[in-house]
Amino acid sequence: MTKELKIGKHTARYPVIQGGMGVRISGGNLAGHVAKCGGIGLVAAAGIALNSDHYTGTNYFQAETQAFQTELRKARAIAPDGIIGVNVMVALSDFEPLVKSAIEAGAQVIVCGAGLPLSLPELTAHAPDVALVPIASSVRAAQLIARTWEKRYHRLPDAVVVEDPDTAGGHLGEKMENIGTGEYDQYATVRGVKQFFRDEYHVEIPVIAAGGIWDRADLEHALAEGADGVQMASRFVCTEECDADMAFKQAYLDCKQEDIGLLMSPAGLPGRAILTNTPNIRQYDLDHHTPCRMGCLKKCSYKESGERFCIVTALDRAQQGDVETGLVFCGTNAWKADKITTVQAIFDELFGD
Structure with missing residues (x-):
């Protein structure tokens, strides 16, 4: 099994990105421990002000950037030598200030979905070492992002996450009527994105498979099908380190x-x-x-x-624990969770001898 994952100037010991889960499900604690274990930990930006020390009830956008930086610094304290990034949804009203505040707080990787991050290289031009990773569900979306970035900013993505709408949790970049038809082929898309970058730009861009990755068999299948790594989110929820309420x-x-x-x-x-x-x-x-x-x-x-x-x-x-009236996002494999475990135990299962 290929173990390292190189994205831009950053090399993770293991080919796992912990997916961004908004409104403080993947905060600094989870992201920090994933990074400490050798993966790439992501702090999710969406709604991070809520239930934070910075939010007074009337200062949402100010508290967003402050709480975001607080969580990133928390993650860095846990994993001083790890790779820590962020997930910032393009659909957020404060997309631009969140990206800028993430860079100020030391984020090494920026992953963006829920829209096409066509202006991302402009926002990060002052920080060329920060890896930029768009999420796409089709070759066409990856092409549009790459061609726009290259034409406007002379920059290509450092990796692309290919999200499978048939299995991934949370917001999905596909129309409702197209999900679950059986027509989507995630790994054909993975290979198609890789081939596009080879043919058009003569470069090897890491392509990450996201959605439906739960265990070692899923990981090995993804790598065998041409992915350079995987993004896992739901699998990390039932850990001691996850930032959600029990x-x-x-x-x-x-x-x-x-x-x-x-x-x-x-x-x-x-x-x-x-x-x-x-x-x-x-x-x-x-x-x-x-x-x-x-x-x-x-x-x-x-x-x-x-x-x-x-x-x-x-x-x-x-x-915060009100699951009777609250929304619990998850991927299709969440039902497989059968115990509270640790981030380290998951890595041991995925990569242990």
């Missing part, structure tokens, strides 16, 4: 395969979650007349018309 982790331990499905996010994207409490999420906002206080997303049906629900507060409630 009730959130228990929701994974309790869920059945049929409990996991799709819902439409107010962000205009499908999302995969545990659906056993879905009616309660909308009802909470109706009962509490929850206003859009944050304006966290550039485009949001709840902000614009009160449709659906306030996603950032629903995710925040779940992170």
